[in-house]
Amino acid sequence: MAQTDSSADWTGKAERIAAIAAEQAAVHDADDSFVAEGFAALDEAGFFSALVPVELGGGGARVGEICDALRIIGGACGSTALAASMHSHVVAVAAWRWKNQGAPTDGLLKRVAAERLKLVSSGGSDWLTSAGTLEKVEGGFRLTARKAFTSGSPVGDLLATSAVYDDPDEGPVVLHFPAPLKGEGVSIASTWQVMGMRGTGSDDVVFDGLFIPDGAILGRRPQGEWHMLFHIISMIAFALIYSAYLGVAEGARDRSLAMVRKRPDNPQLAQLAGEMENCLLAARLAHRRMVELAETGRPGPETTSEAMQCRTLVADAVIAAVTKAMEVAGGASFYRKIGLERAFREIQAARFHPLQEKPQLDLAGRVALGWGIDG
Numbered sequence: 001m002a003q004t005d006s007s008a009d010w011t012g013k014a015e016r017i018a019a020i021a022a023e024q025a026a027v028h029d030a031d032d033s034f035v036a037e038g039f040a041a042l043d044e045a046g047f048f049s050a051l052v053p054v055e056l057g058g059g060g061a062r063v064g065e066i067c068d069a070l071r072i073i074g075g076a077c078g079s080t081a082l083a084a085s086m087h088s089h090v091v092a093v094a095a096w097r098w099k100n101q102g103a104p105t106d107g108l109l110k111r112v113a114a115e116r117l118k119l120v121s122s123g124g125s126d127w128l129t130s131a132g133t134l135e136k137v138e139g140g141f142r143l144t145a146r147k148a149f150t151s152g153s154p155v156g157d158l159l160a161t162s163a164v165y166d167d168p169d170e171g172p173v174v175l176h177f178p179a180p181l182k183g184e185g186v187s188i189a190s191t192w193q194v195m196g197m198r199g200t201g202s203d204d205v206v207f208d209g210l211f212i213p214d215g216a217i218l219g220r221r222p223q224g225e226w227h228m229l230f231h232i233i234s235m236i237a238f239a240l241i242y243s244a245y246l247g248v249a250e251g252a253r254d255r256s257l258a259m260v261r262k263r264p265d266n267p268q269l270a271q272l273a274g275e276m277e278n279c280l281l282a283a284r285l286a287h288r289r290m291v292e293l294a295e296t297g298r299p300g301p302e303t304t305s306e307a308m309q310c311r312t313l314v315a316d317a318v319i320a321a322v323t324k325a326m327e328v329a330g331g332a333s334f335y336r337k338i339g340l341e342r343a344f345r346e347i348q349a350a351r352f353h354p355l356q357e358k359p360q361l362d363l364a365g366r367v368a369l370g371w372g373i374d375g
Helices: 007-031 036-044 063-076 078-101 106-115 228-260 267-296 301-334 340-351 357-369
Strands: 119-121 133-137 140-147 158-167 171-180 186-189 204-213 219-222
Touching: 007 036, 007 063, 007 078, 007 340, 036 078, 063 078, 063 228, 063 267, 078 106, 078 119, 078 228, 078 340, 140 158, 171 204, 219 228, 228 267, 228 301, 228 340, 267 301, 301 340, 301 357
Parallel strands: 119 158, 133 158
Antiparallel strands: 133 140, 140 204, 158 171, 171 219, 186 204
16 A cells, blocks of 8 residues: 655655756746646656545645645745645545545546646636536536636646536536546637746636536535535635745745845844744744644634635735845845745735635624625
């Protein structure tokens, strides 16, 4: 029987992957190209099956171990870490559902391990309302949709996505399923020309009548309402996603300190460095709680609210930490070759994953007040 990956093993693997990803990070940032070298190194290390349970042929790694790996990689190349996190959270959620709910996700997980599949997510652009339509046909559905923010799509095999089916009895319902990213009825639109995280390959995926068999449907829920599936996603996914941003902030911190350590004693510089350290510690503490929830939490509104609070706290803190890293380094941070300018652009993406701050505050307030969360 395969053995569970040890944390020390994944730390070492992540450091080797980070070194490879770092070599071309600036090139991919400059020309909007996908981080192919980093993904090849991840694949060689067995990263894409790491979170698959041992019983299903995977590595059996804990979420926390992979969070640490993503954090290390993020310090070298944010795009590699962020794109990899999107695969990881789909696998982690599928594994949790199989272990704790007996959900029929074992077939997908076995394929990930056996076929070395790379999964892509559209959850950030779909969220509760979803997007795209499903038309019922014999044996399944026809999918028509355009899915944005599909990180890893240049090399992805399956898109974990959803779309709306107008059920004649129930009305609009959202169906969840994996959709192939190669073949007739699927195309990739090269739309990913953005401020930061330019190497993630987060292009639009266009489906034009793609057939989705009935057996591929893995979940069904009312449109626009919180459902247990999304409480599970909220509990698990964002610890992995925000590991990438924590890594970017830690990398910026290390670069800035390396630049100024030999400067003469300066109280103002020391205070700026201290402010940066406080921001980074706040991010680490909030992220640690996200990992705890992902590994031991019970999904539901209270857990979702806490996980989303942590998401906001981490986002605010890592953005502040990278801003302070630029102040510590001074005017030199404005030069692209230093890498801090890229980190500053990359870290801005931490603002935009669900739930963004205002919806998160609304959710936290509703949970605290005992009000309904679907209002």
